[in-house]
Amino acid sequence: MFQVRPAIFLVAESPSDSSIAGYVVAFSVDEDGEILNVAVESRSRGKGLAGQMLDATLIEMAARGVRTAFLEVRESNVAARGLYGSRGFIEIGRRRAYYCRPVEDALVMRRVLRVADGEEERSASGFADR
Numbered sequence: 001m002f003q004v005r006p007a008i009f010l011v012a013e014s015p016s017d018s019s020i021a022g023y024v025v026a027f028s029v030d031e032d033g034e035i036l037n038v039a040v041e042s043r044s045r046g047k048g049l050a051g052q053m054l055d056a057t058l059i060e061m062a063a064r065g066v067r068t069a070f071l072e073v074r075e076s077n078v079a080a081r082g083l084y085g086s087r088g089f090i091e092i093g094r095r096r097a098y099y100c101r102p103v104e105d106a107l108v109m110r111r112v113l114r115v116a117d118g119e120e121e122r123s124a125s126g127f128a129d130r
């Protein structure tokens with residue numbers, strides 16, 4: 001039986017005018033977490049905000065008992081791939097034509113948060129191209 005917890009919504013405010021500078025949406029079910037979206041307002045990019053928000057999200061996931069975090073990212077999204085790579089996410093698969101407007105593959109990325117014996121191998125081999 002899975003235990004379902006509330007989604008994780010994280011919002012960063014700009015210190016100058018309290019406008020929304022960025023956000024993260026994620027959720028967890030049992031030992032799996034999924035990052036649904038990370039976005040930073042264009043003027044606030046390149047200052048480490050997304051990295052800080054992602055770190056906080058992964059800490060919250062770990063506190064919930066999540067062992068493995070997953071996400072999908074457009075193959076052409078260099079900035080997001082840089083972000084996720086900087087936080088230890090590795091590419092484990094591809095969902096073909098996952099996105100529309102424009103049609104594009106998604107890369108599936110994974111980060112193991114707490115590795116138990118054999119966990120790394122089991123998670124990697126369990127993913128099938130879908």
Ligand SMILES: CC(C)(COP(=O)(O)OP(=O)(O)OC[C@H]1O[C@@H](n2cnc3c(N)ncnc32)[C@H](O)[C@@H]1OP(=O)(O)O)[C@@H](O)C(=O)NCCC(=O)NCCS
Pocket residue numbers: 037038039040041044045046047048049050051052072073074077078079080081082083084086
């Ligand atoms: C992707 C995005 C969230 C990054 O936000 P950001 O606040 O500029 O990112 P940060 O400044 O925190 O950078 C975090 C890491 O990502 C890397 N990164 C950020 N922008 C990058 C770029 N344009 N190219 C390559 N790497 C980049 C940085 O090198 C950094 O690594 P470091 O911590 O080792 O220095 C932002 O560009 C964005 O909102 N894009 C539009 C929405 C989007 O595509 N979201 C992802 C959906 S999957």
